[in-house]
Amino acid sequence: MPELKTRWDIFCTVVDNFGDIGVTWRLARQLVAEHSVDVRLWVDDLRAFERLCPQIDINLSQQWQEGVEVCHWPSEWPVTSAADVVIGAFACQLPHDYMDAMAAREQPPLWLNLDYLSAEDWVIGCHGLPSVKYQNVQKYFFFPGFQKDTGGLLRERGLLERRQQFQLSSAAQQQFLQGLGIERACDAQLISLFAYENTGLASWLDTLAADSTPTHLLVPEGRVLGDVERWLSVGELAVGALHVRQALTVQVLPFVRQDQYDYLLWCCDFNAVRGEDSFVRAQWAARPLLWHIYQQDDDIHLDKLEAFLTLYTKGLSTPAAEAISGLWRSWNAGADMAEHWLATRKHEAELQNHAQAWCLEQALQADLATALVQFYVNWI
Template sequence: MVKNQEKVDIFCKIVDNFGDIGVCWRLAKQLHHEHGLSVRLFVDDLSIAAKILTGLRNEEEDMHDGVSIIRWGGATQFTDAADVVVETFACGLPSTYLRQMQVETIWVNVDYLSAEAWVPEFHALSGKHHETNFKRHFYFPGFNEQTGGLLREQDLITRRNGFQQSGDQQSDFWNGLNTAHTNDLKISLFSYANAPVNDFLQSLAEGERQVSVYIPFNNHLPTPLLGNHDLAVGDRIKSGNLTLQVLPFLSQEDYDFLLWACDINFVRGEDSWVRAIWSGRPFIWQPYWQEGNVHLLKLNAFLNGFYAHPYIGRTLTKLHESWSTGVFHHHAWQDYLAKLGAVSEHTKQQSNRLIQQDDLATRLLAFCANSAN
């Protein structure tokens, strides 16, 4: 627990659909359940938040899994400020809340995750807010000890290992989705709208291996998909050696199960990217698109660290760049499949290496404790 700090407020402005709220909700839950803190999560779009927070009521304030979820809008009344205030992704704090803060309030902006070389240099810097003169700390998640770390619950890896070693747990998961548990190569697919999904699926249909692709239903599904319009949850399409299954939108827990159960995971943004790393399974990451191909700089910075390997490094780079530039290359996919065994082994090693580091929530609280001294 943070010394003399027991209350935490987190502010979340939803920009990237589920990524922002996904990260904020994981952090809020972990601070409450593992560190015993009283947490309020202010969210500007409860309709999207409700997709992640199953059962969330559309009210001004709702207690959900021990965390107070509060609608954040122009009419929101702020009567007090917490000991620690977490501004996420530079969303800005409302002026009415700033007026409730004290000089001793610890204000931390938790930024987006990046593997770029500048992150350790900028992590943990601070500056004075231009209106209030309060100190604002800048906290950058990352992949080494000189950064803010990665979100990971204390029992996550134990639960993952138990699931991946249990045929019964995996069968129960697939059965719960009304999905056959086959011996196909299993791929989960969660991408942005500009990913070359149709070209990829057509390549799988014409390939030599039996493949099952599982797509959680979301607003970024291309239309048509394999020539099919108006896809719905539960649809199952068979084309050549490909079986495509549209899953319901999954809870965070069930999405972890999906990642753990599949052989390859296509992920996007930040939250699903980190969860794919913890799955220990091979994954293809699509960063959020930015003008000037800035997202490709972030992509290559990650690949150059996580997948720095003489045998598979170039293969991983080609496939990731193909996926993130919207131009699917069949030969890059075939090269990837040919080296899948080596990719699997290296991914598990890198995941295990990162597991040895303290998680983001633990580091964040240690940072706040140091800042209070």
């Protein structure tokens, strides 16, 4: 892929705390680092961004972070020229003055709507198609996805090799965990929990506590902490809090940067994740996972859940596929988890092998940043 001396503008409105900015920040950095393009990332909520990138100065309207020009998206739009490639992340509405600037260019920019990740079949038919038009500027759909003829998934160069090397080194894992204050017992399974509020959590924690195998549950700061507090019958859980109930140890971790979160996922035997960015990163961890999908009106998110399960469970034995599918469905319904978790545990080895195979299968596709660059090259 040739280097592109082009300028890209990526627009992000923070809707769900960290998911939208997590994806766009990761994409912006990769475009700069691997494709040598100039990127401006426009963000409307720098406080949410600060959690992912602590170096951010929330008081600055413009700053540089890891080669990316980060700009605060103001309520009153400044006079600025339009870029060669314009990405509106997740159907966010661009400022009207900026759209006029796009139309005023001698050569109209490539305008893309980077849509939400989905495994639904219709995505393949819509990926890359024209969308609306503003004056002389045509917008196109761009869908990340798990199948050929979609935009693929975010994956930095060398990611899987770094992950494999880390997972083969007990010393590297121990050093990382100790840096977070985690002392893992040698016989305990390590599980990470990053989720939205969920009424089904108590039944899962009950099952883990009663298990013959000890579990060390790592809970980064986030929305699910309230449910953990209620199960423990304690007040507000602070970072570093450690509680033991029977076979279950619960430990609260700080909200970590994206690169550290990767290492956390790589250390764990099983990862419960939420949203989009952490969902993709858990797949690159090549470990069994549990996805808490973002809830949408009329339960249309459940169609997305089923579409992914249909793809993901291919190649599994029928009992293993039924076990993991039942676990995901009960989790996303806020239902009792006990029966499905115990069924999943019976197929632990098969699910682990399958997670590794799925990771390698997805890595055969072009990554999302490369697919975007190739789309631009083909367009011009």
